[in-house]
Amino acid sequence: MALLDDNQALPVPDSEHVERTVQALRKALQRIPFYAKYVKPPALGEATSLKDALAALPLLTAAQVRPTLPKAWLPDGRDGRAEFAMGKLKVVETGLAEDRIRLLWDGAWWRAQEARALRMNKTAAAALDGAFGAYREAVLWIPERGTGSCGSGDPEFEERLEGNRLHLNSRQDPTFWSEPVMTRMLDELARHATVGLLADPFYLDVLARHASAQRRSLDVRGFVGLTRGLTTTAHRAGLKAVCPTAETVQIYGAREAGVLFVEGEDKLLHHAPFTTHIEFLRASVPTPGAVDVALVVVTTLDREVQPLVRYVLGDLVQVARAPSRFTTVSPIVSVEGKLADALLRPDGALVTPGAVDRALTEASPRAYQVVQTDAQSVSVEVVEGSLEAVKAALAPLLVGMTLTARQATAIAVEPNGKYRVSRREGLGTSYERFEGAER
Amino acid sequence: MKELIDRHAASVRPQIPLLARELSGRPLIFLDNASTTPKPRQVIDAVVGYYERSTANVHRGVHSLGEEATRLFDDARREVGALIGANPSEIVLVRGTTEAINFVANGLELGPEDEVVFPASEHHANWIPWRLHGKPVPVPIDEDGLPRWELIEKLITSKTKLVSIGHVSNVTGAIAPVEEVVRIAKARGVPVLLDAAQSISHLPLDIAKLGVDFLAASSHKAFGPSGVGILWSKKEFLAKCPLYQVGGGMVSLNNDLDVGGFIPRDAPFKFEAGTPAIEATIGFGAAVKWMRGIGMGAIREHDLAMSKYLFDGLSDIRGVRVLAKRLPPEERIALATFVVDAPSMTQESVARALCDMFGVCVSAGFHCTHVLHARAQLPGTVRASPHLFNTTEEIDVLLEGVREIAS
Structure with missing residues (x-):
């Protein structure tokens, strides 16, 4: 199956999105022990439509996933122990205390779908194809390396490299970043010849303000992807001051499911093909200050391990009244934050x-x-x-x-x-x- | 054994409100007492009672509330003194064990070549001060994290100014041979500091019998509030120990304009500048009173049986490495640190899974002992540390959880 168009710039629309979703549902329910044991789903016949299939299945929440172990999510026939030993799979956690869940993490899958989704943005696609030099990216968010409940020191530059990806941060809370740490990050953006920067907007805001105080700019040649948190107006202003040329791209993803939506040149966030199906559960109450608000429910299409079926991500979005580009899922105007955080x-x-x-x-x-x-x-x-x-x-x-x-x-x-x-x-x-x- | 453990636990559980809590619909199983202990109703009432009825500063107020607060505060120091067999005048109230050890490190006025001997298994609180003050000389440990005590005599030299040992390891639960270490050190004229953070609520403590020169401990690991602890030392040391902080409350007379100086109060007050953690100290006193009411002998009886129950259970699980499991119960407290062979799960993730799936709260990570973990080649461990209120049924849930994850 070709997932990119001939010139490799943009992903092709998925004309089989609906069929693919039904197949993914059927496969997940048949092969994953969790669904047989905890959900006891109805069998989906060959002729079942997507609408009927979804209607027949319950919503899945973090509270149901939380008390399970990784083995409940490995497809029958997969040798999890061997894959863990090889490093192909690992267990990661996502979410805050009450919503925390453990995930089977397939790094290769994540990177592939992420790169595919980023191509929905023309600047990011050009960056990936070398328009700004060899593609190298830096990430700035909750540290994945160098943390521990009792400390484990700060890893060196080389230890924070993962292929062409540099993990800029190894310290938890930006409020307590020291000036040398932030200056080191600015230096490393340049040293790494960073083309794409993927960042939590709150973390990036702290670095941007340090850069501004130092009269420096963020050395990012291609684009800045804002992800993992709500980008506020103040974040945008702070970033623009120190990174005036690189385009900013909103990316809505979830560790559980992959990249869901990416901002296009029309400023709408479009649904990424081949990775998920999204249902929008519309708000049935007034939502002052926001229109067409919906709760996001996701079904994963190509996650072999821990596929999710009708999983309530807990995020709210404003659904756009605009045609779909790549799948049957409508684009969104904005990510509105977590339902748990809404007033x-x-x-x-x-x-x-x-x-x-x-x-x-x-x-x-x-x-x-x-x-x-x-x-x-x-x-x-x-x-x-x-x-x-x-x-x-x-x-x-x-x-x-x-x-x-x-x-x-x-x-x-x-x-x-x-x-x-x-x-x-x-x-x-x-x-x-x-x-x-x-x- | 089960009957004994559960009988002791049943007698105190109703007094500890935290144990009534549920986590995601499951009963809370608190097995993280080496980090901090839950607080009995008596402690909570003492703290709240101070706020509700007796709020005032201590050693200053001339009104009724001030006198009440002072009496409650001073009672606490006396209560703690009784627990370890010490005169209250030899007990300095500090923020906790860490400050107590730093107090000694500062007070000994160590030079860069003055050596301090301590096991390499020690908590950072009993290691890093010796890097800042003096020169650390760690006693080697084996691959199980146990000190090689037979080497300590050789490490004590003419440069040694202190031997500093943890009474109970916060990782292995091993009880140090204190009296033997004291005998060796004293033969060379070297004082001994005992870090009693992990032992104060588990073992009967008698400073005269132990023979140490300094004892450091915290309230919060002994059913009391956090923010207060003790440094016990002999009057002779406290008399000559330099002041490391000064201010109100520690001055007998400020005659600076006349003679260019001041006269400090006697120990321990001269070390307690500023308003102390009054309510925490009163709560500490209530906690000690609660433990003494139960009896440290009874607590140790539960501890011995629990230690055997816990280690026997964990040792039976395939894929679990338990540190220092070869020690007999008499040489340890009920504290087990282990590694679960769950591919690709960090030990922190194992601990979170135990909480999420079974409501079991345990610690994970390095437990402030980087060197021990490096020596044992462990990228982190899980630590279960029961106490008097824990039942065998709770340990069974822990074992079921570990078994499930290890499988």
Whole structure:
């Protein structure tokens, strides 16, 4: 099957997306012990349509995946022990404490689908094809190398190289990065002759501000892919100041499933072919500040190990009213953040983290975190910004709620190193606010 | 054995509120006591009681609340003194074991050639201070992480200014031969520091019997609040030990304008500048009182039986390497560090799986002992550290989980 067009620039549209999804469903349900043991799915006949197949299957959540071991996710006939020993597979974790799950990680699969998906963006495709020199990338996010609960030292440059990928970071929380560490990162971007930089926007923002203070720029020749977190207005402004030429590309991916959507030249995020099928469960309640909001449910198509069937990723998006490019899945306007982080108004409305950020565009704090602790109360911590302006900007979104604002010098990081611009403590999963997720 | 363990556990479990918690619908099984212990109701009540009824500063207030707070605070020091057989005037309240060891490292005024002998299995708290003050001389350890005590005599030289040992290893659970080490060191005129962080809530401690010169310990590993601990030393040392921090509360008279100096109070107060961790100290006192009420002998009885139950269970599981399992229960506490042969899962991932799947809380990583792990060629370990409230049923769940992951 050719996955790229003749000139290798762009992925071909998947005209068989629906059939491929049905096949993937059938294969996963037949071959993966987890589904037989825990889900007990109905058999899907040869003539079953995708719509009927999906309707017959329950949604899968992190809470169901969490108490399982990797062996529940290996297809029958695969010698997991041998593949682990060879390093072909490993176990990684993703998500925060309550949503943490263990994943079987096939690095080769990840890199292949990631490169394929990146090609949906023309600048990234050109970069991959050498338009900016030999393709070399750097990544900047929660460190994958050099961490440990009791420390294990900082790995050297060579130890942080993985093929043509350089892991820039080996320290958990950017709030505590020292100036020499950040300067080292800037130096290494140049030393690595970086063409593509893939970064968590919060982490990148800290580095960008250091670069700005040093009157330096980010030495990235091709593009900057923003991924793994919500890119705020302030992040964009900070990045633009130190990286004016490289194009920024929004990438929406999940370690569980691969790259789902990539930003195109039309500024919409288009669904990546061959890797997943996406269902959008539409919000059945008002979503002030955001339109056509949906909860993302994913079915993986080419994950041989740990394929996911109707898995609730927990992310919210704004679905675009535009035609699909590569599959039957609509493009999206934006990733709106986690459902678990969305604010729940007493009148039933749901305020997405994305809506909060758009509301704060003019107030423009450097950073902030909105926290809902009970049904009626929201507090916001503001770094470098006017409290009154922030409160005034948020008030229309938070009708019927008490809003308090406080100054802060930094935003708290989660134990795994992740930053959130919004969080909700307690108050349930709120799945019932989405069509088809009420069960 | 099971009956004894469960009888002891049943008698204290209702007093520890944390144990009623569930994790994802499963009962919490807390096996991370070497990191910190859960707190009994008596400790919680003591801390809350101070806030609710007696909030005031200590050794300053002349009003009723100040006097109440001071009495509660001073009682705690006396209670801790009784636990280890020490006079309260020889107990300096510090932030914890780490500060206590640093206190000694600073107080001995070691030069760069002054050597400190300690096992290479030690926690970083009993290693790094000797790099900063003096010169570290680690006693070699074997591939199981156990010190080769037979070598210590040769390592003590005329340059040795201190022997510093952990009473119980935070990795292997092995109990150090303290009295033998003291005999060897004393024969050479070298003082001995005992890091009792892991032993204070497991073993009966008697400083006179142990014969050490310094003892360091923390409250939070002994059912008390974090943020407070003790350094015990003899009056002679405390009298000549230099001050490392000064300020309010430690001054007898500030006559600086007259004579260009000040007169400090006597030990231990001269080392306790500033307002102390009052509520934590009161909670520490309540914790010690709680342990003494149960009896350290009874705690050790549970510990011995639990140690055997835990090690027997883990040793039976294929694909699990248990450190120092050859030690008899009498030479260890109920603390097992092990490696699960789960391909491609880090030991931290194993620990998280035990939590996610079975509600079992254990530690994983290097446990602040990089050198021990390097010597044992281990990229990390899992540590299960039960205590008095743990039941055999809980250990069975741990074993089931480890068995499941190792399979």
